Amino acid sequence: xxxxxxxxxxxxxxxxxxxxxxxxxxxxxxxxxxxxxxxxxxxxxxxxxxxxxxxxxxxxxxxxxxxxxxxxxxxxxxxxxxxxxxxxxxxxxxxxxxxxxxxxxxxxxxxxxxxxxxxxxxxxxxxxxxxxxxxxxxxxxxxxxxxxxxxxxxxxxxxxxxxxxxxxxxxxxxxxxxxxxxxxxxxxxxxxxxxxxxxxxxxxxxxxxxxxxxxxxxxxxxxxxxxxxxxxxxxxxxxxxxxxxxxxxxxxxxxxxxxxxxxxxxxxxxxxxxxxxxxxxxxxxxxxxxxxx
Amino acid sequence: xxxxxxxxxxxxxxxxxxxxxxxxxxxxxxxxxxxxxxxxxxxxxxxxxxxxxxxxxxxxxxxxxxxxxxxxxxxxxxxxxxxxxxxxxxxxxxxxxxxxxxxxxxxxxxxxxxxxxxxxxxxxxxxxxxxxxxxxxxxxxxxxxxxxxxxxxxxxxxxxxxxxxxxxxxxxxxxxxxxxxxxxxxxxxxxxxxxxxxxxxxxxxxxxxxxxxxxxxxxxxxxxxxxxxxxxxxxxxxxxxxxxxxxxxxx
Numbered sequence: 406x407x408x409x410x411x412x413x414x415x416x417x418x419x420x421x422x423x424x425x426x427x428x429x430x431x432x433x434x435x436x437x438x439x440x441x442x443x444x445x446x447x448x449x450x451x452x453x454x455x456x457x458x459x460x461x462x463x464x465x466x467x468x469x470x471x472x473x474x475x476x477x478x479x480x481x482x483x484x485x486x487x488x489x490x491x492x493x494x495x496x497x498x499x500x501x502x503x504x505x506x507x508x509x510x511x512x513x514x515x516x517x518x519x520x521x522x523x524x525x526x527x528x529x530x531x532x533x534x535x536x537x538x539x540x541x542x543x544x545x546x547x548x549x550x551x552x553x554x555x556x557x558x559x560x561x562x563x564x565x566x567x568x569x570x571x572x573x574x575x576x577x578x579x580x581x582x583x584x585x586x587x588x589x590x591x592x593x594x595x596x597x598x599x600x601x602x603x604x605x606x607x608x609x610x611x612x613x614x615x616x617x618x619x620x621x622x623x624x625x626x627x628x629x630x631x632x633x634x635x636x637x638x639x640x641x642x643x644x645x646x647x648x649x650x651x652x653x654x655x656x657x658x659x660x661x662x663x664x665x666x667x668x669x670x671x672x673x674x675x676x677x678x679x680x681x682x683x684x685x686x687x688x689x690x691x692x693x694x695x696x697x698x
Numbered sequence: 699x700x701x702x703x704x705x706x707x708x709x710x711x712x713x714x715x716x717x718x719x720x721x722x723x724x725x726x727x728x729x730x731x732x733x734x735x736x737x738x739x740x741x742x743x744x745x746x747x748x749x750x751x752x753x754x755x756x757x758x759x760x761x762x763x764x765x766x767x768x769x770x771x772x773x774x775x776x777x778x779x780x781x782x783x784x785x786x787x788x789x790x791x792x793x794x795x796x797x798x799x800x801x802x803x804x805x806x807x808x809x810x811x812x813x814x815x816x817x818x819x820x821x822x823x824x825x826x827x828x829x830x831x832x833x834x835x836x837x838x839x840x841x842x843x844x845x846x847x848x849x850x851x852x853x854x855x856x857x858x859x860x861x862x863x864x865x866x867x868x869x870x871x872x873x874x875x876x877x878x879x880x881x882x883x884x885x886x887x888x889x890x891x892x893x894x895x896x897x898x899x900x901x902x903x904x905x906x907x908x909x910x911x912x913x914x915x916x917x918x919x920x921x922x923x924x925x926x927x928x929x930x931x932x933x934x935x936x937x938x939x940x941x942x943x944x945x946x947x948x949x
Contacts, residue, residue: 448839449906455852455863460913517857520799545716548723563727624715631716636728 462513466522469510473526476503480533481576486540486592496537503530504556511557519560527561531569536576543619545570545628564639567632571648574625578655581621582662591663593618622656622663629656734796738804741792745785749811752778756815756876759822760883764834764892771824771832779819782812783847790849790859798857806865813843813861813869818876821899835895840866864917867910871920874900878927882934890938890945897931904928 424430476499483492514524534554535546546554551569552561584592629652637645755770755778762770789805817838819825825846826832844851844861853860877896884892904924912918938944 443902443905445837445902445906446909449909452863452867453910456917457911460911517798517853520797544714545720547717547720549719563724567724619714627715631721631724635721635724636732638724638728638731 462518463522466510466513466524469506470524470526473503473506474529476506477526477529477533481529481536484533484536484540484576485580488540500556507555507557507559511559514559519562524559524565527555527559527565528568528572530555531561531566532572532576535569535573536580539573539577539624540580543624545624567638567645568648570628570632571652574628574652574655577621577625578659581625581659584621585662585666589666591620591622591666593620620663622659625656625659629653734801735804737792738789738801741785741789742805742808745782745789745805745808745812748778748781748785749808749815752782752815753811756818759880761887763887764884764889767822767824767834771819771822774815774819775824779816779825779846782815786812786847786849794859798859802862806862809861810865810868810872812847813866814872814876816843816846817869818873821873821877834892835899837899867907867917868920870903871924874903874924874927878930881931885934885938890943893931893934893938894944897935900924900928900931 480496480499483496485492488496514522531546531551534551538544538546538550538554548561548563548566551566555561581592629649632649632652639645752774755774758770759767786809789808793801793805816825820832820836820838820842821834823832823834823836825838838846840851840861840863843866847861850858850860851866852863877900881893881896881900884890884896904927907921907924910917910921912921935944
């Protein structure tokens with residue numbers, strides 16, 4: 406899990422390296438030096454410096470964003486319920502790395518520049534923390550809580566949040582599928598056989614046994630209805646519509662899972678994999694339910 | 699069977715999974731984007747009409763003898779550029795309430811066009827002020843363009859409407875295109891000296907563009923096209939030289 410923290414080098418980092426046909430670095434030719442200067446040379450030189458600064462900044466942000474994305478994905482893959490201690494410490498370690506990485510670009514994305522550069526890693530980060538939050542509390546993380554969870558002084562925008570939630574339902578689907586396959590029932594608010602892992606959600610329900618346990622399916626349906634009702638955020642409406650479509654598909658898959666379980670679940674041995682894709686028959690070993698995203 | 703029973707209860711549970719605050723948050727942000735988007739659409743549509751008018755008026759340079767430029771340009775300034783300035787003012791005032799880079803893609807192209815019309819008018823001898831009278835071959839700086847439009851340029855320390863360096867550079871690639879066309883037409887109209895003037899200007903700009911370290915983006919794409927503008931003008935000069943039609947000093 407070695408992650409290379411990008412160090413700030415100066416100017417030439419952003420400019421990239423030109424190579425000849427053998428892949429050797431070409432000596433940087435200084436275009437300006439051997440050319441006669443004209444009336445506009447100094448103006449263009451000033452522009453060049455400005456643009457270089459901008460490209461360097463974008464580069465730094467892009468690198469950090471990729472690394473944070475990778476770390477967030479690693480966290481997501483480890484999340485389950487309950488979370489064993491050694492996994493939890495691994496997750497904590499990754500969160501710390503994310504904090505360190507984001508800190509290096511914090512000045513680059515302040516104020517006006519927040520909306521200037523793409524920072525897709527925040528969606529991935531929201532996906533990870535909101536999934537952890539869901540597993541602990543069986544509730545959707547609020548934007549405020551997500552902002553607080555972000556270990557850097559960077560504004561979390563509404564599109565960051567929403568697109569993170571779109572990814573979250575994918576994880577919920579994966580989780581629902583694997584738990585259902587392993588235990589033979591849809592995960593609900595209260596895990597039948599207890600354990601220290603899921604504190605909060607058991608407390609909510611312990612007093613009132615009569616209250617129906619919410620299943621993960623109902624939760625996914627709630628989230629997808631909400632995002633269908635709410636107006637589109639995030640500029641390009643195409644992205645939102647596409648993600649919404651994918652999410653509804655995911656909800657349908659879990660609905661099919663619930664249906665299969667209700668109709669004939671009891672006939673099947675534990676470990677049997679319900680069929681998510683129509684037409685395809687056959688079980689699985691409970692490990693390749695990976696229609697994740 | 700508890701699994702089955704849990705399917706029908708989602709409305710009652712809405713508050714369990716989803717904090718109403720999330721709903722409020724998403725609605726507020728989504729509605730703001732819609733309102734801002736609509737308003738920006740109206741503003742840029744109006745602005746684009748002014749730009750078309752201005753570009754249309756300016757296109758007469760290709761069929762007007764350069765001696766008649768002053769009156770043509772005066773008309774361009776009054777009926778073309780003035781409404782553009784007002785349109786940009788309205789845009790600047792409205793958009794400054796919101797994060798600049800969140801929405802700037804919606805008007806960036808329009809601003810480039812506005813800047814290009816101003817630069818071209820000024821280069822041809824218009825846009826004179828009391829402090830600095832117009833003259834042929836004058837390239838306005840980005841700061842001067844900002845003064846004419848009454849908006850800041852290249853702002854880095856606060857979040858407000860401004861003209862970016864990229865927009866200015868892209869506008870420059872627009873005027874090299876337009877001037878390369880004029881280089882040809884001015885020969886047709888018998889004004890070879892204007893062609894030579896344009897040739898030098900475009901070459902100087904081209905040399906300037908060479909100084910930039912460009913990335914694979916729109917600026918590179920458009921700057922790459924400038925070499926064809928240079929070539930177009932060079933071909934005209936070549937034709938003239940071949941037939942000894944160039945003034946003696948330049949031959």
